[in-house]
Structure formats: structure tokens, C-alpha cells
Amino acid sequence: MWAILSILVENKPGILFKVTHLFRSRNFNIDSISVGITENPDYSKMTITTYGDEKQIEQIVKQLDKMIDTVKVEHLDEQKTLFRELILFKIKLSNANDSMEVNKLANAYGGKVHDVKKDSIMVELTATPDQIKAFEELAKPFGILDVARTGVAALQRSGA
Amino acid sequence: MNKMESMSGAKALMMAMEKEGVKQVFGLPGGANLPMYDEFARCNIRHILTRHEQSAAHMADGFGRVSRKPGVCFATSGPGATNILTGIATAQADSAPMIAVTGQVPVGMIGKDAFQESDIIGMANPVVKYAFQPRSAGEIPEVVKKGFFIAESGRPGPVLIDIPKDVQTNVEPMNFPDEFKIQGYYPWADPDIVNVEKAIDMLLHAEKPIILAGGGTIISSAFAELQSIAETLMLPVVTTFKGKGAFPENHPLSLGPIGMHGHAEANKMMSEADCVLAIGTRFSDRSVGTFEAFEKRLKIIHMDVDPAEIGKNQTAQIAVIGDVRVNLRVMIKLLLQRAIKKSEETPWIKHVKETKTYWKENLKLHPGEMGAAKILRKLRELLPKESVVTTEVGQHQMWASLFYDVIQPGTFFSSTGLGTMGWGFPAAIGAKVARPDVPVVDIAGDGSFAMTENSLATAVLEDIPVIVFVLNNSTLGMVAQWQRTFYDRRMIGVDQKSCPDYVKLAESYGAQGIRAQSMDELDKAIKTALSSDVATVIDIPIDPEEDVLPFVAPGTSLAEMILPS
Numbered sequence: 001m002w003a004i005l006s007i008l009v010e011n012k013p014g015i016l017f018k019v020t021h022l023f024r025s026r027n028f029n030i031d032s033i034s035v036g037i038t039e040n041p042d043y044s045k046m047t048i049t050t051y052g053d054e055k056q057i058e059q060i061v062k063q064l065d066k067m068i069d070t071v072k073v074e075h076l077d078e079q080k081t082l083f084r085e086l087i088l089f090k091i092k093l094s095n096a097n098d099s100m101e102v103n104k105l106a107n108a109y110g111g112k113v114h115d116v117k118k119d120s121i122m123v124e125l126t127a128t129p130d131q132i133k134a135f136e137e138l139a140k141p142f143g144i145l146d147v148a149r150t151g152v153a154a155l156q157r158s159g160a
Numbered sequence: 161m162n163k164m165e166s167m168s169g170a171k172a173l174m175m176a177m178e179k180e181g182v183k184q185v186f187g188l189p190g191g192a193n194l195p196m197y198d199e200f201a202r203c204n205i206r207h208i209l210t211r212h213e214q215s216a217a218h219m220a221d222g223f224g225r226v227s228r229k230p231g232v233c234f235a236t237s238g239p240g241a242t243n244i245l246t247g248i249a250t251a252q253a254d255s256a257p258m259i260a261v262t263g264q265v266p267v268g269m270i271g272k273d274a275f276q277e278s279d280i281i282g283m284a285n286p287v288v289k290y291a292f293q294p295r296s297a298g299e300i301p302e303v304v305k306k307g308f309f310i311a312e313s314g315r316p317g318p319v320l321i322d323i324p325k326d327v328q329t330n331v332e333p334m335n336f337p338d339e340f341k342i343q344g345y346y347p348w349a350d351p352d353i354v355n356v357e358k359a360i361d362m363l364l365h366a367e368k369p370i371i372l373a374g375g376g377t378i379i380s381s382a383f384a385e386l387q388s389i390a391e392t393l394m395l396p397v398v399t400t401f402k403g404k405g406a407f408p409e410n411h412p413l414s415l416g417p418i419g420m421h422g423h424a425e426a427n428k429m430m431s432e433a434d435c436v437l438a439i440g441t442r443f444s445d446r447s448v449g450t451f452e453a454f455e456k457r458l459k460i461i462h463m464d465v466d467p468a469e470i471g472k473n474q475t476a477q478i479a480v481i482g483d484v485r486v487n488l489r490v491m492i493k494l495l496l497q498r499a500i501k502k503s504e505e506t507p508w509i510k511h512v513k514e515t516k517t518y519w520k521e522n523l524k525l526h527p528g529e530m531g532a533a534k535i536l537r538k539l540r541e542l543l544p545k546e547s548v549v550t551t552e553v554g555q556h557q558m559w560a561s562l563f564y565d566v567i568q569p570g571t572f573f574s575s576t577g578l579g580t581m582g583w584g585f586p587a588a589i590g591a592k593v594a595r596p597d598v599p600v601v602d603i604a605g606d607g608s609f610a611m612t613e614n615s616l617a618t619a620v621l622e623d624i625p626v627i628v629f630v631l632n633n634s635t636l637g638m639v640a641q642w643q644r645t646f647y648d649r650r651m652i653g654v655d656q657k658s659c660p661d662y663v664k665l666a667e668s669y670g671a672q673g674i675r676a677q678s679m680d681e682l683d684k685a686i687k688t689a690l691s692s693d694v695a696t697v698i699d700i701p702i703d704p705e706e707d708v709l710p711f712v713a714p715g716t717s718l719a720e721m722i723l724p725s
Contacts, residue, residue, distance in 0.1 A: 009344075010343065010344065014281070017282070017285070018285055021285055021286060022286075025286045055471060055475075058471060059468070059471065059472055062467055062468035062470075062471075062472075063468050065467070065468070066466065066467070066468045067344065068289075068290050068310065068342060068344050068345045069344055070344050071343050071344045
């Protein structure tokens with residue numbers, strides 16, 4: 001299963017290294033990671049997405065919790081969580097219609113277009129990983145020249 | 161003392177350690193830790209010089225396991241620091257409290273590939289409980305206070321403090337705090353009455369219940385509690401190898417260690433049990449064989465201080481998280497309240513006792529005069545029961561598990577998790593520093609002893625008289641046994657050809673060396689060693705072909721053990 005982990009850590013140097021090292025040494029995989037300072041500058045929040053069966057995910061959470069530098073570790077319930085990832089696509093434009101088609105596609109997914117050139121266009125999309133995947137499939141026929149993504153950010157919904 | 165007195169980081173380190181009750185440090189000086197070494201001239205902490213940093217770490221480890229207070233080792237930067245890594249990893253694998261203090265190049269040189277620079281924080285990360293690198297002298301008192309707390313609380317482990325040289329020499333106002341906060345660290349849980357109650361019911365409903373005591377039982381000193389529960393509920397007790405001696409091995413309910421080289425009766429009964437009270441164990445592969453075989457049959461009650469151990473290797477029906485001694489005390493109290501006391505005559509206990517008697521009488525032993533069982537039983541016969549025993553790693557270690565019965569709980573220590581050859585002798589030195597009042601013996605093999613034999617210099621010069629008991633088959637015996645068993649007797653890289661001569665080696669260090677080639681000579685040698693005030697090496701030549709049996713081959717279950725034919 002796919003899991004979103006939210007990890008509150010002390011905002012000190014070297015902790016990202018320790019967290020990622022834990023994944024490596026315990027034979028777990030990081031699917032995506034995003035890290036940023038929280039509203040309180042003493043803490044950072046890491047959002048890590050990973051794959052594993054239920055027992056493996058439980059074990060990852062326990063090992064992360066055991067780390068002295070982690071303050072709070074949560075396995076977020078997808079149904080009760082708002083989660084988004086930002087992705088930038090650079091898409092090839094081969095003929096005159098392509099620009100309009102890509103624009104339509106971006107609009108359909110709530111994306112924005114940037115950097116419109118004669119033979120390429122950039123699309124900025126903020127969506128769930130599934131939606132991003134769907135967009136990617138539709139954009140593939142144009143030719144995807146480059147991609148950069150942020151990793152998932154997630155917050156539990158209020159009252160959930 | 162004025163709380164904000166100014167002093168160097170090195171002096172603050174020593175003062176902070178004195179406040180933690182540190183009486184000695186095992187170590188080796190070098191360029192990057194000289195300011196700390198200079199402070200030995202001005203403080204009450206004894207320095208014990210080792211000939212290799214790995215041995216310093218093992219000495220601190222041995223001291224820590226026996227005294228249950230962190231042992232301290234010092235090493236310089238670069239190779240000094242990398243040399244103690246094996247010792248740190250060994251302590252981590254066996255949950256031993258330790259403080260390792262390394263020198264580091266000055267802050268401004270870090271990352272410049274300076275002479276004797278190593279990124280020890282990066283290297284040590286997966287094998288420490290925690291690591292600190294103070295970047296200013298003023299941080300040192302709090303770092304030491306936190307370091308000791310982390311090392312000894314909850315599930316103990318090694319803590320590394322890496323101190324850049326300029327941080328050692330800089331003079332800053334120092335505050336020695338009495339209190340501190342570590343936000344993400346909760347080493348203890350409250351007593352878990354609800355789950356202990358459920359555990360009692362599960363044990364009472366089982367037909368063939370058993371206790372599996374692991375190393376956690378020894379770390380939390382839950383000896384009296386374990387014995388009380390075993391006797392009240394009439395539960396036979398097996399241990400892991402790390403838990404060996406958590407329960408007196410001459411007790412009628414004791415079956416000894418299970419595992420790859422477990423006692424036949426212990427493996428048999430573990431294989432038949434229907435409910436296990438597992439105390440402070442991580443169900444390691446060496447202890448339980450294949451997990452599948454375990455899971456099919458058994459109801460598991462798992463007590464452990466480390467929540468991450470619950471469900472890691474084995475799924476438990478009931479989990480009791482917290483210090484095992486605290487929760488065993490809860491169990492005793494609940495048993496008293498419910499007036500539960502089982503009689504001796506359950507069919508299971510009768511069967512257990514018959515099985516035990518059968519294997520005591522029928523396990524085939526080496527026929528020669530100097531077989532491992534005879535040698536270790538002789539040692540047991542002559543050693544006072546309060547003696548502390550460490551082991552090296554290899555065949556002798558497993559023979560010690562099989563044939564050296566621990567009578568007083570908590571007197572047997574071994575590198576069981578990492579399996580570090582060379583651990584036993586320096587660990588014995590550390591143990592003797594912790595317990596100078598009792599004999600300390602390292603049960604050794606020739607291959608393993610060779611790895612840290614230069615600790616003889618420390619034992620002699622620092623007047624720490626331990627006994628090294630070498631079962632010498634001139635071979636890397638355990639490897640040889642696997643080559644005989646699994647590689648069609650192709651013996652590669654195992655012949656040590658009686659080199660060195662351990663009697664002469666001992667003498668060259670100023671220690672006592674005695675060779676024992678018969679049981680009479682062995683008897684005399686042990687008695688001489690026990691009455692001597694100098695470190696003694698007893699060299700006992702044995703048959704290089706003797707195997708350790710029973711043997712549960714890797715990937716098989718305890719029920720499939722290979723027995724002597």
C-alpha cells in the first residue's frame with residue numbers, strides 16, 4: 001500500500017540525513033519527500049510517501065518514532081487528509097495546434113501555463129499524485145521534455 | 161561553585177563526567193583529543209590505556225553491561241574514531257550503555273579532508289542510539305548530561321560525543337544544568353495493567369505455556385520477578401542466548417537457551433509449547449530459526465521496553481510495552497490478588513521434566529578426555545557462582561552456552577547480536593573494573609582471542625587480573641564446522657597452526673601463561689589462576705574436529721535440529 005507519513009522533527013542540521021538513512025538501513029523505500037520549516041521555527045515537517053504492506057508501514061512508523069530527533073510521527077489516513085504535489089512539465093510543441101491542446105489539457109487539470117515558446121510550453125500543476133499521473137499520460141503524446149516535482153505535502157483535515 | 165564559571169570545553173567535559181559518577185575512561189590519545197587527555201592530570205578520573213581503540217570500546221561495553229552504568233571510551237579523530245566503530249556497533253546490537261568520546265579536527269577544518277579527519281557522525285549514525293557534535297564549548301555540560309541519560313535509559317545503547325579540537329580548548333562560561341528536556345524521547349511507558357491481566361489469562365488457558373527470557377530481562381535486572389512468576393505459574397523457562405543466565409540454570413524449571421546452538425531440551429520444548437511469555441527479546445533469527453514454524457502454533461505475549469520491537473520480527477497476540485521488570489511486578493501483584501498458584505503436577509510440566517532428564521543423560525558428548533563439555537563443566541565446578549563470565553565469538557561461545565551453567569543470574573555476557581570476535585577479553589577487563597571483587601573469566605577460542613590479545617598489556621600494566629580461558633583448536637572452529645557441514649570438508653582459510661604460542665605470548669606481556677593438556681592440569685591451572693593476582697591465560701588444546709551440537713541450520717526450525725550421531 002501507498003502511505004503518507006507526516007514527521008515533525010526538531011529544526012536542526014543533520015536530521016534529514018538521519019531520517020533518510022533510517023529508510024535505507026531498514027530496507028524501506030522513499031517514494032517522495034518534502035521538507036519545510038513549520039509555523040514554529042524550532043520545527044520542520046517532513047512529508048514522506050512510501051510503499052509497503054501494513055506491517056512494514058507500522059514498522060517504519062515505529063522506527064521513526066523511536067528516533068530521538070522526531071517529535072511526532074503520523075501515518076495519515078488518505079481519506080481524511082488533504083495532500084497535494086506541485087509538478088512542472090516542459091512539453092514539446094510540434095505543430096500549430098499543440099499549444100492550444102496543451103492549454104486545454106492544463107485547464108482541465110487546474111494547471112497554469114508558463115514560458116510559452118515556439119517549440120515548448122511549461123505547465124505548472126498542483127494535484128494529487130494520481131491526478132499528476134493521469135495528466136502525464138495525456139501529455140505524453142506531445143512529448144515531455146523535462147519534469148520537476150516537489151513531493152507530497154499533506155495536512156489532516158479539521159475534525160477528521 | 162559559581163554556576164557560570166569560565167573554563168575550557170575539555171575541562172567542562174571532565175567535570176560533567178565526574179558529576180555523572182565516571183571513575184575511569186578506557187582509551188588511547190592522539191592529536192585531536194590531547195586537550196581532553198591533558199585534563200586527566202587535573203581530575204579524579206582514572207585513565208586506562210588500551211593498545212587499540214576497538215578494545216577501549218569493548219572495555220567500556222563490558223563495564224557498562226556489568227555495572228549497568230555507561231562505560232566511557234576515548235579515541236582521537238580519523239582512524240581512532242573509525243577503530244571504535246566496531247565497538248560502538250557491538251554495544252548497539254546488544255543494547256549496552258556506553259559513551260564514546262572522539263576528538264575531531266577544529267570546526268573550521270571540518271569538511272576540508274584535513275589530516276585525521278573522518279566524518280564519524282555520518283559513519284556512526286546507524287549504529288548509535290544518539291550522536292552529538294557540540295560546535296561550541298558551552299554546549300558540552302548539557303550534551304554530557306543528555307548523553308548519559310540517553311545511553312542508560314529505556315533500551316540502553318551507545319552515545320557518541322564528537323568534539324572538535326577548538327571546542328575542547330575554547331574557554332567559555334559554563335552552566336552545568338540539573339534539568340534538561342529531550343522532546344522526542346520517551347524511554348518509559350506506564351505499567352500496562354490491562355494487557356498484563358490479559359497475559360495472565362492467556363497463560364492460564366494454555367496447555368503448554370513457556371517463558372522465553374531475552375536479554376532485556378537481564379538489562380532490567382528482572383531476575384527475582386522472573387523466578388517468582390515461573391514458580392507461581394509453574395512455567396518452564398527457556399532463554400535466548402543473550403538471555404542466558406536470566407534464570408538460574410540449575411533451577412528445576414530451567415531448560416537453558418534455545419536457538420541455533422540451543423540446548424536440545426530447550427529447542428524441543430519451545431517447539432511443543434502453545435503459548436509463550438516472551439520477555440525482552442527481539443526474536444532474532446539465531447534464536448527462533450524460521451519464523452513461519454514459530455507462528456503456526458504459538459500464542460505470543462511479547463513484553464519489551466522498545467515499542468519498535470513489537471511486531472518487527474514476530475507478531476504478538478498480546479503486547480506489553482514498557483520496562484519488563486515493572487510489568488512483571490504488575491503481574492506478580494495481580495497473581496497475588498487473584499490468589500493464583502499452580503500445582504506442580506500438570507502433564508506439561510511432567511513432560512518437560514522428563515524431556516530435560518532424557519537430554520541431560522542422553523546427549524552424546526565428545527569421547528575424548530579434553531572434550532568441550534568436560535572442560536567447561538570443570539570450569540563451572542571450580543568458579544565461584546558470583547564470578548562474571550564473558551565469551552569471545554565462535555565454537556567456544558556456543559559450547560559455553562551449552563555446557564557452562566549460569567547459577568547466579570546476570571553473570572554471563574557475550575557479543576550476541578553483532579557477534580564480534582575479540583569482544584570477550586577487553587569486555588572482561590571492563591567487567592573486572594566494574595566488579596574487582598569477583599573472578600572474571602573470558603571463555604575464549606584461539607581465533608577470537610587473537611583479535612584483541614594485545615589487551616594483555618592493559619590487563620598487566622593497569623593491574624586488572626582477568627582469566628582468559630582459551631579452548632584452542634588452532635582453527636577458526638565455527639567456520640571450519642560450517643565448511644565440514646555445508647562445503648564438503650573444503651577447509652579454506654581456517655587453519656591457525658598453533659600460532660602464536662599463547663603461553664609464551666602471555667609471558668611476553670608479563671601475564672601468567674599455563675597450558676592444560678589433561679583434566680588434572682586443567683584443575684590445577686584454574687585453581688592457580690583464581691589464586692593469582694596477575695592476568696592469566698590458560699591455553700587448552702582441544703580436538704579441531706569437535707563440532708558444536710545440537711545445531712539448527714540456518715533457515716530451518718528449532719524442531720529440525722541436528723543432533724550428535
